[in-house]
Amino acid sequence: MDLLRMENVGFKYVGCSSPVLEDISFKVKRGDFLVVIGASGSGKSTLLRLLKRELVTNGETSGKIYFEDRLISDLSDQEAASKIGYVMQDPEAQIVTDKVWSELAFGLENIGVPRDVIRSRIGEMANYFGIHNWYQKDVADLSGGQKQLLNLASILVMQPEIVVLDEPTAQLDPIASLDFLRTLQRINTELNTTIIMAEHYLEEVFGMADNIMIINEGTTELYSSPLEAANLLLKDEKRAESLPSPIRLHHLFENKEKIPFTISDGIQMMTSQFGQQEIMKQPVEQKSNDKPKKTIISLKHVSFKYGRLESDILHDVTLDIYEGEIFSILGGNGAGKSTLMKVMSGLALPYQGKVTINGKKVKPKSKHVVYGHEVVYLPQQPLSMFVKESVKADYESFLKTMGYTNIEESINGIADWFNISHLLEQHPYDLSGGELQLVALGKILLLDPDIIFLDEPTKGVDTQNKNKIAQLLKEFSDKGKTVIIVTHDVDFSAKLSSRCGLFFDRQMISISDPVTFFSNNYFYTTPVNKMVKTYLPKVVTFDQAKGSWLVIKKREDCNE
Incomplete structure (x- = not known):
């Protein structure tokens, strides 16, 4: 008997003329590991949310979805909550309590499991995942990898039949990502738990899968073995780059x-x-570059902490960023990379040391740093950048606020480059993770800035769009513009960067060109180099x- 079955399923968002999914049919057996792949915006996230009825957004659904030969809509609330688990892309978006132990107990308490059973299940799960060492911690003190592991454990303590995951490693560093995926594989093989996962980065998951499902423009292009999927994608040079x-x-x-x-x-x-x-x-x-280098951003003996009684996040950091270079910052989850970028950009002020941009010291309310025109910043959570009902309305409001007059021309130009014209009329909250990343990047680049700060710009973005982003950033670099990137994407960094550095123990270390940096590493290196x-x-x-x-x-x- 099939554990899950979709029959001619389609979905259309409210206000959209065309469906995002159309005539999707497939079957999943108990214990299968299914990986769903496809371009950003192809409908992967929408498809996965249909499996978790509590997460289905407003729209029109057609076709039928069966779980254990029963319509998903006929499951009781308790069955729907416990039998089908869901892990989101953003580790923090799913956590609802402030303590690790409380998060593990939350789901069980809400479906009325007796207290002694809850304690027994939590104890078993905490030991299985190695959570017992940080069981009493505040969730806020956990790294990104620990938070995502906690999300998975909080789902598995409910003893689900299926675990659905939407790009669960998109915000994890390479080591945490590998640990998470290997834990997922153990769950699949040792507990016979069915896994359905959407993923862009296929280096590890491709070999774990029993079947690969390729979604292309809202329809099923292929549902078959990894070997068949590989043979299909190898026929197209551009699509083969995702393999x-x-x-x-x-x-x-x-x-x-x-x-x-x-x-x-x-x-x-x-x-x-x-x-x-x-x-x-x-x-x-x-390539060697012997030309004199002009320092654009300089940090001298910089230290920073978020509170007077807190520990330093940055300690005695000295770093120079040069005009026209693309500088990548790598490191573990929670190491302080994003904080470093905020201090470099002037969005956060150090309590010790000096930060200069274009030779002028950054001070509170610095007037010489013109944010938007000269300096732009893409945050790790790009949804926070949007306040209007559509992407286009947000773009227009942004350009008007910044004093631009050629608004339509600017929007059309960036939309054509990123191939996001079809997204302009959509509400930002209706976009997939990859689509949101593209429109957010498009928004900050509307102003043609001189210094660009990007925090995880390829999160949730498919390979072809990553290549487009890389090409655009190289063009900016060639024009003398400076790009600073915080990223976990080692392939993107190796392909694009002028220099790379590892943030560790509150400081930047191992700063060098990509070849030297990655070839000298064992873990923070590319799959090709391994x-x-x-x-x-x-x-x-x-x-x-x-x-x-x-x-x-x-x-x-x-x-x-």
């Missing part, structure tokens, strides 16, 4: 062995490809691997 690096390298090297889905399998593929050859020197030349490190130690991106492979093939041809 895990082991699959892309296998295709690049024209390897005849079984397609690898995991990093471990990819390393074995490299061994079979190159055997016991000596380590090759990186054949891809790195696989090719033994043979091509300085290759950190797929494009570099491609360039190296062409050189290697040319050498082999010359030696024949």
